[in-house]
Amino acid sequence: PVTNQHTLFKNMRFTLEKRKLIEDLELLIIDEVSMMRCDMLDAIDHVLRHFRKKPYLPFGGVQVLYIGDLHQLPPVVKNDEWELLKENYSSPFFFDALVMQKQQPVFIELKKIYRQSDSTFIGILNNIRNNKIVQEDMEVLHQYYKPEFSPAREENYITLTSHNAKAENINSRELNKLEGNAVCFTGVISGEFNDKALPVDMNIYLKRDAQVMFLKNDKGESRRFFNGKIGVVSRLETDKIFVKFPGSDTEMEVEKETWTNIRYRINEETGKFEEEEIGSYTPLRLAWAITIHKSQGLTFEKAIIDAGASFAAGQVYVALSRLTSLDGLVLYSPINAGSVSSDPRVISFI
Numbered sequence: 001p002v003t004n005q006h007t008l009f010k011n012m013r014f015t016l017e018k019r020k021l022i023e024d025l026e027l028l029i030i031d032e033v034s035m036m037r038c039d040m041l042d043a044i045d046h047v048l049r050h051f052r053k054k055p056y057l058p059f060g061g062v063q064v065l066y067i068g069d070l071h072q073l074p075p076v077v078k079n080d081e082w083e084l085l086k087e088n089y090s091s092p093f094f095f096d097a098l099v100m101q102k103q104q105p106v107f108i109e110l111k112k113i114y115r116q117s118d119s120t121f122i123g124i125l126n127n128i129r130n131n132k133i134v135q136e137d138m139e140v141l142h143q144y145y146k147p148e149f150s151p152a153r154e155e156n157y158i159t160l161t162s163h164n165a166k167a168e169n170i171n172s173r174e175l176n177k178l179e180g181n182a183v184c185f186t187g188v189i190s191g192e193f194n195d196k197a198l199p200v201d202m203n204i205y206l207k208r209d210a211q212v213m214f215l216k217n218d219k220g221e222s223r224r225f226f227n228g229k230i231g232v233v234s235r236l237e238t239d240k241i242f243v244k245f246p247g248s249d250t251e252m253e254v255e256k257e258t259w260t261n262i263r264y265r266i267n268e269e270t271g272k273f274e275e276e277e278i279g280s281y282t283p284l285r286l287a288w289a290i291t292i293h294k295s296q297g298l299t300f301e302k303a304i305i306d307a308g309a310s311f312a313a314g315q316v317y318v319a320l321s322r323l324t325s326l327d328g329l330v331l332y333s334p335i336n337a338g339s340v341s342s343d344p345r346v347i348s349f350i
Contacts, residue, residue, distance in 0.1 A: 162291065212231055
C-alpha cells in the first residue's frame with residue numbers, strides 16, 4: 001500500500017521521457033473505477049502534482065475522467081494492507097482517497113440499458129444495485145437454480161465461478177474430453193514486455209470443437225464478433241484457426257491482433273502521444289469457464305453461475321448482469337439474501 005508520498009518517491013523512478021509525458025498530460029481516464037484503491041488514486045495525485053510542479057492543484061491540474069459502475073467489483077485489499085491503510089482512510093474505495101475530499105467529481109449517469117431488454121430482469125438487477133431486493137425477486141431467481149444441470153456441447157454455456165483455479169480446471173477437463181491432440185498457438189513479442197501485462201496467455205492450446213471466447217471487438221464493418229462472444233473451433237491449420245458461431249454454418253478465420261504495450265511516449269516531431277506495438281497474439285481463450293472477476297465488462301447469452309458461498313459484495317450483480325436475459329441463466333448454487341446487497345458505502349457516495 002501507498003502510505004505517504006515519501007515512501008512513494010523512494011520506490012519509484014521516472015525517466016526524462018516519462019516526466020515529459022506527465023508534464024504534457026491533459027486528460028487522465030480511469031476505467032472500471034470501482035476497483036481503484038484509495039491509496040492508488042492518491043499515489044497518482046502525488047506523482048502528477050510533483051512532476052508537473054503544481055503542488056497545490058489536485059492531480060497537478062490534469063482533468064480526470066472516472067468511468068465505471070460502483071455496484072460492481074470492489075477494490076482488492078489484503079487484511080495486512082488494510083491494517084496500514086485504515087489509519088488514513090475510512091474505506092478502500094477510490095472515493096475515500098484524500099484527493100477526493102478536496103475535489104468532488106461531477107456526476108454523469110448513463111441511463112440507457114443496452115445489454116438487457118426484459119423489464120423483469122432489469123428490475124431485479126436495479127433492486128440488487130439499490131439494496132431493495134424483495135422476496136418476489138429471489139423467487140424469480142431461484143426458478144433458475146438447477147444444480148444437476150448438464151448442458152449439451154452445442155448449447156455453448158459458459159460457467160462463471162469465483163475462483164481462478166476452478167475455471168482453469170473446468171477448461172482443462174473439457175478440452176481433454178475432445179478427440180485428438182491439442183495444437184499450441186504462441187503469441188509473438190518483440191522488445192521488453194512484462195509477462196504479467198499480457199492480455200492473454202502466451203500459449204493457447206486448442207482442439208477442434210473447443211469452446212472459445214473472443215477477447216476483442218471486431219473493428220471491421222461487419223462486426224462479426226465482440227469481446228466475450230462465444231464460438232466453437234471448426235478447423236485448425238498451420239497457424240490458422242477457424243471458428244463457427246452458434247446457429248451459423250459459416251466459419252471465419254481468426255486473425256491475429258497486435259499486442260500494444262501501453263507505454264506512452266511523445267513523438268518529438270508531431271508532439272503527439274504514441275503507443276508501442278510489440279507483438280501479435282490470438283484474441284481467444286478457452287471459454288467453458290471464466291471467473292466472475294474476469295467476466296466484468298463481458299456479455300453472455302447463456303451462463304452457469306457457480307460461486308457457492310464465496311460471493312463478495314458486487315459479485316452477484318456482476319455475474320447476473322453479464323447475461324442478456326433470464327432465459328440463459330442457470331444457478332448451480334442458490335443465492336442467499338445476504339449476497340445480493342450493495343455496499344452501503346457505495347450507496348452513500350452515489
